[in-house]
Amino acid sequence: MKTQLSKPSRTKARYTEEYKQEALELWRNSGRSAAKVAAELGIRAPLLYRWARPKRQSNSSATTGSFKKIAGHPLRSAAERYARIEQMSGSYKIAWLCEALLVSRSGYYAWIRRRRCPGPRQLENIRLRQRIREEFARSRQTYGSPRLAQVLGCPGRRNRIARLMRLERIFARQRSKYRPFTTDSRHGGPIAPNRLRALVVRRPNQVWVTDVTCVLTAQGWLYLVAVLDIFSRRVIGWAMSQLLDTALTSAALRMAINQRHFSQNLIVHSDRGAQFASARYRQLLSQYRLTASMSRKGNCYDNAFIESFFSSLKYELVYHHRFTTLAQARTAIFDYIETFYNRTRLHSSLDYQSPTNFESQLNPNHP
Numbered sequence: 001m002k003t004q005l006s007k008p009s010r011t012k013a014r015y016t017e018e019y020k021q022e023a024l025e026l027w028r029n030s031g032r033s034a035a036k037v038a039a040e041l042g043i044r045a046p047l048l049y050r051w052a053r054p055k056r057q058s059n060s061s062a063t064t065g066s067f068k069k070i071a072g073h074p075l076r077s078a079a080e081r082y083a084r085i086e087q088m089s090g091s092y093k094i095a096w097l098c099e100a101l102l103v104s105r106s107g108y109y110a111w112i113r114r115r116r117c118p119g120p121r122q123l124e125n126i127r128l129r130q131r132i133r134e135e136f137a138r139s140r141q142t143y144g145s146p147r148l149a150q151v152l153g154c155p156g157r158r159n160r161i162a163r164l165m166r167l168e169r170i171f172a173r174q175r176s177k178y179r180p181f182t183t184d185s186r187h188g189g190p191i192a193p194n195r196l197r198a199l200v201v202r203r204p205n206q207v208w209v210t211d212v213t214c215v216l217t218a219q220g221w222l223y224l225v226a227v228l229d230i231f232s233r234r235v236i237g238w239a240m241s242q243l244l245d246t247a248l249t250s251a252a253l254r255m256a257i258n259q260r261h262f263s264q265n266l267i268v269h270s271d272r273g274a275q276f277a278s279a280r281y282r283q284l285l286s287q288y289r290l291t292a293s294m295s296r297k298g299n300c301y302d303n304a305f306i307e308s309f310f311s312s313l314k315y316e317l318v319y320h321h322r323f324t325t326l327a328q329a330r331t332a333i334f335d336y337i338e339t340f341y342n343r344t345r346l347h348s349s350l351d352y353q354s355p356t357n358f359e360s361q362l363n364p365n366h367p
Contacts, residue, residue, distance in 0.1 A: 020051045028096055052099050078103055082111040128152065129164050136170050140340060142316045144172035150352040190277060194302055195267050195293035204231045204359060205262035209269045210252065210276070211306040212244060213313070215333065217323040224313075224333060225252040227268075228306050229260075232362075233347050234355035235309065235337050236260055240330050246278040253281075257288055269293040271303055312341070 015023075027037045027048055038045040075081045085097040085108055098105045114122060135151045136143060145162035149155045165171070201207050210227045223244045227237035237256030241248045253268070268290045270276040276294070285292050295302035317336045323329035346352045353361075 015047075023048065024051055028093060049099055052096060053102075054100055075101065078107065079111065082108050086112070125164060128161070129168055132161065132164055132168060132170065136165075139345070140316065142172060142345070146348065147346045147352065150346060155352075190282070191272055192292035192294045194269075194296055195291065196269055196302065199267075201230050204229055204362070205260055205266055206231060207267045207269060208236070208256060209303055209306040210237075210249070211271060211303055211310065212249070212273065212275070213310045214244075215318050215323070215329050217326050217329045219324075219326045222323075222326050222329050222333075223248060225249050226306060226309060226337075227252050227256040228309055229355075230305050232355045232359045233305070233309075233350060234342050234359065238333075238337060240333065242326065244275065246275050246280045249275040250281055250284050253284060264289055265291065267291045267293050269295070269303065271295045272297065309341070312345075313337075 023037070023041060023043075026041075027034060030037060034048045035045045038048055075084055081101040081103050085094065085101060085103070088097055094108065095105060098108055118126070131152055132148060135148055139147070139151075143151070145158050145165060146155075148165070149158045149161045152161065154161070196207065199207070207230045208227050209230055210225065212223060212225050215222045215224060220242060223241055225239050225248050226235050228235050236259050237252045237254070239248050239251035239255065241251075249270075266289075268285060270293075272294050275281060276292075282292065284290075301307075313333070313336060317332060321332060323332065341355075343354055343356050345354060347355065347358075350358045
């Protein structure tokens with residue numbers, strides 16, 4: 001009877017962390033290839049590459065100078081890793097760094113060549129980044145990629161503009177989720193019907209909308225009343241005061257009346273606030289034959305145009321400043337309305353034009 005000889009079991013060699021670190025140090029400092037160092041140590045070359053890879057979980061017992069300390073590195077893009085390799089190339093081998101950061105050596109050297117001799121697209125990106133910085137500062141740090149693409153004359157390359165903005169660490173001022181707040185309409189004044197429902201605005205001075213907002217300063221609240229032409233989105237009247245009363249709303253409406261040449265059948269829409277339902281305000285409307293219109297009860301979306309303007313004012317100006325005095329707030333709001341919002345700021349609803357440019361194209365003699 002034949003007896004079968006069992007094969008001797010091959011035990012897998014286990015290497016301590018200290019052995020692995022010393023082997024890597026020898027490979028790094030000797031200047032020889034991984035195959036030669038592995039042959040001298042009696043191990044396979046892939047083991048050196050495996051030990052050189054950053055582990056997914058950081059090891060607190062790693063020695064000083066070990067590349068285990070970069071495990072879980074925050075270098076997400078290839079360009080960031082190439083930059084780190086270039087930064088550390090004076091102390092470590094390029095091949096070892098590329099292996100540790102999981103990039104190819106050919107990719108790294110191609111990145112070096114592109115930096116020394118940039119191609120046409122890269123040169124254009126450099127010019128675009130410079131213009132993005134300039135236009136973003138000119139927009140008072142409010143423009144995102146859609147408006148910047150329009151300003152730069154490349155509306156079809158919005159994604160490219162957005163990518164370059166991220167590289168420049170440029171971010172437009174973000175708006176939080178809109179939370180509607182309605183006006184307290186518990187007063188005895190008359191309520192006008194909502195005349196804007198199903199109304200199509202086709203010309204300037206057809207519908208004006210008005211409302212009140214407040215701005216906090218170190219000296220107290222500053223109330224702002226604005227009147228806006230729906231057709232051109234231009235703020236045509238405004239008034240500011242520490243007191244919210246009928247005189248304030250009337251002053252804003254008088255400014256709009258003095259600035260515009262309008263015919264009859266002009267609708268002035270507001271919410272149901274006591275100031276807009278007062279006898280003095282209604283008398284002013286009747287004096288100039290203006291038709292009153294008011295939002296539905298508890299529905300602030302009926303006055304969405306003026307609410308949109310106030311939202312832009314808050315997120316592009318007010319929330320980024322701390323006004324110490326009322327005069328400082330008045331000057332900043334005046335500058336925003338007359339210098340920036342009406343004359344410079346691009347409006348997507350106007351095909352990315354400012355309100356004044358939009359009106360001037362309709363009629364050069366229009367006020």
